[in-house]
Amino acid sequence: MSVIVWIVIAIIAVVVILTIFAYNRLVRDRNRIDAAWSQIDVQLKRRYDLIPNLVETVKGYASHERQTFEAVTQARQQAISAGNIEDQAKAENMLTQTLRQLFAVAEAYPNLKANQSFLSLQEELTGTESRIAFARQFYNEQVLTYDNALETFPSNLIGNSFNFPPKPYFEAETASREPVRVDFGQGGGTGAPPPAS
Amino acid sequence: MYERIASNERKTWLLIAVFIVLVALIGWLVGELTGFGLWGLGIAFGLSIAMTSGSYFASDKVALSMSRAAPANENDYPQLHNVVEGLSIAAGIPKPRVYVVKDEAPNAFATGRNPEHAAVAVTTGLLDKMRRDELEGVLAHELSHVKNRDTLVMTIAVTLVGVIVLLADFMLRAMWWGAMTGGDDDDSGGGGLGAPIAILGIVLLIFAPLIAQLLQFAISRRREFLADADGVFLTRYPDGLISALEKLKSDRTVVRSASRATAHLWIESPIQLEARRGRKGASKQGAWLNRLFDTHPPLDERIAALRSLALGGQVATPRAST
Numbered sequence: 001m002s003v004i005v006w007i008v009i010a011i012i013a014v015v016v017i018l019t020i021f022a023y024n025r026l027v028r029d030r031n032r033i034d035a036a037w038s039q040i041d042v043q044l045k046r047r048y049d050l051i052p053n054l055v056e057t058v059k060g061y062a063s064h065e066r067q068t069f070e071a072v073t074q075a076r077q078q079a080i081s082a083g084n085i086e087d088q089a090k091a092e093n094m095l096t097q098t099l100r101q102l103f104a105v106a107e108a109y110p111n112l113k114a115n116q117s118f119l120s121l122q123e124e125l126t127g128t129e130s131r132i133a134f135a136r137q138f139y140n141e142q143v144l145t146y147d148n149a150l151e152t153f154p155s156n157l158i159g160n161s162f163n164f165p166p167k168p169y170f171e172a173e174t175a176s177r178e179p180v181r182v183d184f185g186q187g188g189g190t191g192a193p194p195p196a197s
Numbered sequence: 198m199y200e201r202i203a204s205n206e207r208k209t210w211l212l213i214a215v216f217i218v219l220v221a222l223i224g225w226l227v228g229e230l231t232g233f234g235l236w237g238l239g240i241a242f243g244l245s246i247a248m249t250s251g252s253y254f255a256s257d258k259v260a261l262s263m264s265r266a267a268p269a270n271e272n273d274y275p276q277l278h279n280v281v282e283g284l285s286i287a288a289g290i291p292k293p294r295v296y297v298v299k300d301e302a303p304n305a306f307a308t309g310r311n312p313e314h315a316a317v318a319v320t321t322g323l324l325d326k327m328r329r330d331e332l333e334g335v336l337a338h339e340l341s342h343v344k345n346r347d348t349l350v351m352t353i354a355v356t357l358v359g360v361i362v363l364l365a366d367f368m369l370r371a372m373w374w375g376a377m378t379g380g381d382d383d384d385s386g387g388g389g390l391g392a393p394i395a396i397l398g399i400v401l402l403i404f405a406p407l408i409a410q411l412l413q414f415a416i417s418r419r420r421e422f423l424a425d426a427d428g429v430f431l432t433r434y435p436d437g438l439i440s441a442l443e444k445l446k447s448d449r450t451v452v453r454s455a456s457r458a459t460a461h462l463w464i465e466s467p468i469q470l471e472a473r474r475g476r477k478g479a480s481k482q483g484a485w486l487n488r489l490f491d492t493h494p495p496l497d498e499r500i501a502a503l504r505s506l507a508l509g510g511q512v513a514t515p516r517a518s519t
Binding site: 036039043120123124126127128130131133134135137138141142 | 275276278279280282283284286287288289329333431433
């Protein structure tokens with residue numbers, strides 16, 4: 001066989017190998033995004049599970065604040081049963097606000113604030129809020145990696161020919177852009193300041 | 198931000214490359230001076246690999262037991278566990294094992310050969326003195342060490358220093374002994390090399406351990422800066438780590454169970470703190486020389502570097518809001 005044939009074969013082989021690598025990389029990146037997304041769901045569910053306990057604990061000390069309890073319970077129910085991502089985001093914002101009110105109410109009851117199970121629930125909730133934030137942050141980083149690969153050469157060619165659609169960033173409603181701080185005089189927050197832009 | 202991290206990475210690998218060249222040079226010298234030829238090179242690399250892999254697998258157990266760290270119970274330290282778990286999610290690594298060291302001095306370290314076998318330890322002093330956001334800053338620094346596999350990098354560096362010390366020491370002793378007893382055969386000591394090169398080789402052997410130590414410290418300081426920057430990248434909140442470092446600066450207590458062997462692990466070097474105290478009245482001229490022997494950059498410089506990040510504002514760009 002002539003040299004030219006060998007060169008052509010070599011080029012084809014290189015192209016095939018590069019294609020396989022690029023394809024596998026996109027699949028891996030896409031799976032990571034899915035994993036990151038489900039991590040957010042895990043943490044949101046953790047928050048839903050904490051709320052009934054929290055409401056019960058506060059009720060024991062501040063039974064006549066019925067309105068606040070109902071608002072929290074309702075917001076939680078809406079968030080759980082939300083049909084699409086947009087509704088869920090809205091309900092989540094609602095839930096965050098009502099929780100804030102609940103903790104504001106708790107401020108007025110010194111006995112409650114000294115209650116051990118209330119304190120540990122408060123720590124659990126603070127931890128969960130920050131885990132939700134971190135999970136979203138991680139999700140966005142994975143999307144950044146994936147979308148970069150889709151827009152840069154040569155992986156963009158693979159992305160276009162094998163149907164890899166770009167993934168959207170998680171963007172919160174303007175209302176929830178201010179940091180979620182369940183912060184009662186112990187300083188700090190969940191380490192989430194507003195973007196310094 | 199990204200560029201700064203990338204340049205830090207490059208510098209680390211450059212330092213490691215210099216390290217490997219140094220080991221190779223020593224190995225070659227040993228070979229030439231003893232007449233074993235290329236075997237010297239083989240021995241040097243064989244020794245390096247054997248010793249590195251040995252310490253690679255045992256490093257976390259040794260570090261944890263040396264600093265008397267006890268596993269942190271989730272019920273006793275809920276905040277610590279929550280913060281570690283949150284940051285692991287942000288870093289995309291499994292949650293490391295969490296340990297507590299009973300000690301007044303605020304400090305923390307990370308260890309473990311890879312993210313799957315990692316552990317972080319904090320002192321009770323750190324838990325007492327830091328607010329939540331400061332604790333988060335410190336632990337983000339530690340988890341960045343885990344994520345960047347600094348434990349591996351530092352294990353390699355420390356072990357290569359050991360190999361170089363061992364080889365240089367062996368060679369100098371052998372030559373000293375040879376000069377004292379033999380001496381009838383002129384060219385046996387010098388192998389195939391001429392006298393000037395042999396002398397140069399001896400000088401190199403004498404200084405190699407020192408050079409290797411300085412290299413190790415330089416790598417360590419690079420990794421500290423990098424972990425600060427990466428840590429802030431996780432929390433997106435430079436002020437937390439900045440104010441934690443400020444607190445470390447003003448604190449005068451020293452971790453009792455820390456030694457020179459584990460100094461490079463801690464967020465703030467426990468050894469430097471001791472030195473800083475003794476050095477208080479020392480002249481400024483000595484400062485530069487002392488710095489070469491530090492495992493950590495001065496806290497002031499780390500704080501200044503973080504401030505410039507915070508002012509740049511780039512840290513906050515792709516943040517998922519909360």
